[in-house]
Amino acid sequence: MSRLQAEHLYKVFGRRPEDAVRRLEAGASREELRAEGTTAAVIDASIEVDEGQIFVVMGLSGSGKSTLLRMLNGLLEPTAGTVRIDGQDLTSLSDKELRAVRSRKISMVFQHFALFPHRSVLENAAYGLEVQGVPRAERERRATEALELTGLKGWEKSWPDELSGGMQQRVGLARALATDADLLLMDESFSALDPLIRRDMQDQLLELQKTLKKTIVFITHDLNEAMRLGDRIAVMRDGRIVQTGSAEDILVRPANDYVASFIQDVDRSRVLTAGAVMAEVGTVLGGRTPEGGTLGTAAEFRAAAPATVDVDTPLVELFTPCSASSVPVAVTDDTGAVIGAVPAERLLAVLGEPAEQGAEQAPATAPGVPAQPGVKTLAKTAKTDGGTTEAAAGTDDEPGDDDPEGKVIAGA
Ligand SMILES: Nc1ncnc2c1ncn2[C@@H]1O[C@H](COP(=O)(O)OP(=O)(O)OP(=O)(O)O)[C@@H](O)[C@H]1O
Ligand SMILES: [Mg+2]
Numbered sequence: 001m002s003r004l005q006a007e008h009l010y011k012v013f014g015r016r017p018e019d020a021v022r023r024l025e026a027g028a029s030r031e032e033l034r035a036e037g038t039t040a041a042v043i044d045a046s047i048e049v050d051e052g053q054i055f056v057v058m059g060l061s062g063s064g065k066s067t068l069l070r071m072l073n074g075l076l077e078p079t080a081g082t083v084r085i086d087g088q089d090l091t092s093l094s095d096k097e098l099r100a101v102r103s104r105k106i107s108m109v110f111q112h113f114a115l116f117p118h119r120s121v122l123e124n125a126a127y128g129l130e131v132q133g134v135p136r137a138e139r140e141r142r143a144t145e146a147l148e149l150t151g152l153k154g155w156e157k158s159w160p161d162e163l164s165g166g167m168q169q170r171v172g173l174a175r176a177l178a179t180d181a182d183l184l185l186m187d188e189s190f191s192a193l194d195p196l197i198r199r200d201m202q203d204q205l206l207e208l209q210k211t212l213k214k215t216i217v218f219i220t221h222d223l224n225e226a227m228r229l230g231d232r233i234a235v236m237r238d239g240r241i242v243q244t245g246s247a248e249d250i251l252v253r254p255a256n257d258y259v260a261s262f263i264q265d266v267d268r269s270r271v272l273t274a275g276a277v278m279a280e281v282g283t284v285l286g287g288r289t290p291e292g293g294t295l296g297t298a299a300e301f302r303a304a305a306p307a308t309v310d311v312d313t314p315l316v317e318l319f320t321p322c323s324a325s326s327v328p329v330a331v332t333d334d335t336g337a338v339i340g341a342v343p344a345e346r347l348l349a350v351l352g353e354p355a356e357q358g359a360e361q362a363p364a365t366a367p368g369v370p371a372q373p374g375v376k377t378l379a380k381t382a383k384t385d386g387g388t389t390e391a392a393a394g395t396d397d398e399p400g401d402d403d404p405e406g407k408v409i410a411g412a
Contacts, residue, residue: 003183003215004049004072009081011067014038017079030238041067043239045081049232052213054205058226059236065219068236069187072217073106074098085183103132107176111188115160115168121147122156125174132179139178146178147171149208166197173205177212184216191220202228223263227251227271235259248276267316269351274318275311277350278331278340290326298338305330308338315347322347 012020012033020038024030030040042064049055057065070076072083074090083090085105090098107128115124123130126143134142147156150170160168169189176184190198202225209216220226226233227247234244235255243255251271254260287295289304302308307321308330321329322344331340 002048003051003086004047004055004217005082005084006045006047006068006072007082007084009042009045009068009071009083010040010079011042011064011071011076012038012040012079021080040239042071042078045234045236045239045241047234047241047244049215049217051215053231054209054216054218054229056218056220056226056230056233057236058220058223058230058233060221063236064239065221065236066187069185069217069219073102073108073185103128103179103181105181106183106185107179107181109172109176109184109186109189111191115171117160119160120156121152121158121160121163121171124160124171125152125156125178128175128179128181143174143178146174149177149212150174150204164197166193166201169193169197169201170204173201177208182212182214184214186216187219188221189218190225191222198225205229223266227266235262247271248273252276269316269319270314272315272350273311274309274313274315274329274331274342275340277315277346278311278342279328279346281338281341284328284341284343295327301327301341302330302338305341308332310334311339315342315351318342318347 010021010024011017012024014020014033014037017038020028020033020040023033024040024043030043033040045064045068047055047057057068059065067076071078074083074093078091085101088101090101093101116127119127122140122143125147126139129139129142144156147153150173152167152170152174155163155167160171163171169192172189190201193201205216206229218226218229220229227250230247232244233247233250234241235250236242237258243250243259245253248271250259251263251266251268254263281298281301284295284301285297289295293300293304295301295304304325304327305321306325306327306329307318309317309321310332313331318329322342326344328341328343328346330338331342333339
């Protein structure tokens with residue numbers, strides 16, 4: 001079921017925003033408006049996020065990601081379009097009702113999570129619950145659990161400045177997890193962390209997600225992070241969503257030149273999976289092994305294959321077995337049944353293949369073999385960047401959101 005839905009969202013900053021929307025609808029460009037001093041931050045954006053999904057919004061700085069996210073939780077009112085959470089139209093709610101939805105259903109984790117320096121780690125993690133009016137004993141119990149989930153057991157009584165940047169970020173995540181809110185909006189939440197800690201946080205989020213099954217909108221401008229975390233990814237450019245799809249869709253079928261150039265540095269071998277490139281088992285059967293054995297049945301193929309991997313295995317793990325034998329690698333489904341084969345030629349072809357812009361059919365997929373989703377794989381590197389503290393920048397501080405008192409310890 002779709003938990004979060006945005007339809008034809010626009011946000012225009014500047015004079016006469018509604019006029020600007022009409023002009024955009026009629027084909028005016030963002031540049032024309034900008035020349036007149038109006039910023040079209042988000043233009044005609046539609047997304048749909050299913051229950052339990054990690055939906056990543058990716059784009060360069062200024063592409064409109066944060067503005068989109070702030071409309072999703074009602075912090076910013078759209079100039080046009082609708083946002084629905086569990087079918088409820090946010091724009092139809094009174095301020096009070098909106099606050100209730102936000103405190104009950106939504107948690108936000110910012111780029112530099114703002115912790116209160118004079119509160120303990122436990123009190124910081126319990127802050128969201130405190131705002132909701134949850135009694136002390138219960139909020140401490142839930143915050144303790146959340147800290148344990150994020151690997152901070154034993155640090156409850158410490159002060160924020162005794163924690164590393166990564167640990168402080170974990171407190172932020174714990175604060176979001178401690179509340180019952182199962183819609184998590186994360187704006188560049190890991191961007192301030194150094195690469196190893198960032199990887200660690202990504203792992204932890206994926207691990208937590210296996211049991212918690214929150215619905216997450218995750219903003220990043222790091223493509224590898226997007227590919228690693230996203231069940232679905234929306235690519236934004238200049239206020240517009242230019243493509244939405246799985247990591248594989250975007251990698252194998254980029255919608256335009258922009259997306260194609262964006263993804264050219266992605267390590268395809270770590271994003272594409274055996275399931276996405278495999279050929280049908282039938283293409284192997286009838287052949288022979290180098291030793292002269294027959295490959296008449298799936299069982300014979302399996303026995304002769306240099307390795308048997310599941311559909312989610314990243315291609316990078318197939319190089320060694322593929323080079324060891326002329327028999328293809330066998331691919332199995334969740335039940336362990338052999339459902340496909342990856343021959344060495346195919347592996348090389350897929351990795352050598354430039355992404356075909358706007359291609360109808362996945363060039364990497366065998367005819368008749370549906371591409372398998374499941375690309376929760378390894379990203380090679382993660383970039384770090386600078387950036388200002390969200391709360392310190394004064395953009396989102398509002399009681400119940402982040403740091404109303406403005407006492408901020410920056411993340412890293
Ligand atoms: N309150 C505001 N008033 C005027 N313009 C704004 C406002 N907020 C955002 N903008 C403009 O809207 C555009 C999109 O900004 P936004 O912060 O959504 O981008 P972003 O993709 O989150 O960028 P970054 O990766 O740098 O965080 C930018 O041109 C920005 O200058
Ligand atoms: Mg932003």
